Amino acid sequence: MFVVGLTGGIGSGKTAATDYLARRGIAVVDADLASRRVVEPGQPALDAIVDRFGEPVLQTDGTLNRRALRDIVFSDEAARRDLEAITHPAIGEELRRQILASSTPYTVLVSPLLLEGSQKDMVHRILVIDVPPDVQVARTVARDQVPDTQVAAIMKAQMQRDQRRALAHDVVENHGPLALLHERLEALHQTYLKLAERHGG
Numbered sequence: 001m002f003v004v005g006l007t008g009g010i011g012s013g014k015t016a017a018t019d020y021l022a023r024r025g026i027a028v029v030d031a032d033l034a035s036r037r038v039v040e041p042g043q044p045a046l047d048a049i050v051d052r053f054g055e056p057v058l059q060t061d062g063t064l065n066r067r068a069l070r071d072i073v074f075s076d077e078a079a080r081r082d083l084e085a086i087t088h089p090a091i092g093e094e095l096r097r098q099i100l101a102s103s104t105p106y107t108v109l110v111s112p113l114l115l116e117g118s119q120k121d122m123v124h125r126i127l128v129i130d131v132p133p134d135v136q137v138a139r140t141v142a143r144d145q146v147p148d149t150q151v152a153a154i155m156k157a158q159m160q161r162d163q164r165r166a167l168a169h170d171v172v173e174n175h176g177p178l179a180l181l182h183e184r185l186e187a188l189h190q191t192y193l194k195l196a197e198r199h200g201g
């Protein structure tokens, strides 16, 4: 199975990009979605989070209070590392399971932290979606209605732009219109179909 890892900073357009590739019939395995699944009630990671961060990170219905945890971990690096240590092994397992179950010509693994840890070992090719930091902030603030200071804090917790670009096989600039993003992705999609065929599916 040929796997393309797709990454980029917060608000760079990863979802916009994977929406396009999904419409072209490619299976998309999403680390943010997997990270939600592993903290559902009854999952061991949720119990470990409550042990570490206390009851205030739960809502009255027993589900994770994501906003509360987000406020904690993006203003305290040690807390974020602890949360990652709890959730990442389960997220990795879930991603591997979904990749193995995929049967499209190639598979996309989309993750904000593809290059930071071991997820990069699951992919054959790295595609970075990139926009300048001011565009990241403006688009995220407009989408999530959050203060720009929180977006800046999340950007600080992620890999620096230059380093991310340097690790990519392919970089798609996404500060223009969506139609241009789609055009650039279509060209890469054709390349990936060929690479996947050569790879043996």
Ligand SMILES: CC(C)(COP(=O)(O)OP(=O)(O)OC[C@H]1O[C@@H](n2cnc3c(N)ncnc32)[C@H](O)[C@@H]1O)[C@@H](O)C(=O)NCCC(=O)NCCS
Binding pocket: 009, 010, 011, 031, 032, 035, 066, 067, 069, 070, 073, 080, 083, 084, 087, 091, 111, 112, 113, 154, 157, 158
């Ligand atoms: C802190 C949590 C509960 C906040 O949830 P919430 O629904 O409010 O935000 P969401 O998950 O959409 O993330 C917000 C933004 O932060 C980015 N982000 C999430 N976790 C991290 C992290 N550990 N480091 C850097 N950026 C991150 C996301 O990509 C997104 O751009 C959640 O992000 C989480 O559980 N993070 C730890 C798991 C993780 O590392 N996930 C990233 C994919 S492996």
Ligand SMILES: Nc1ncnc2c1ncn2[C@@H]1O[C@H](COP(=O)(O)OP(=O)(O)OP(=O)(O)O)[C@@H](O)[C@H]1O
Binding pocket: 008, 009, 010, 011, 012, 013, 014, 015, 016, 017, 032, 112, 139, 140, 143, 174, 175, 176, 177, 178, 179, 181
């Ligand atoms: N080319 C574009 N032109 C205008 N708006 C765009 C473009 N690409 C993405 N957007 C918008 O910018 C916002 C951020 O894009 P998207 O949600 O795809 O980013 P992301 O990288 O998945 O973010 P996150 O890391 O937070 O999950 C969304 O509201 C999206 O609709």
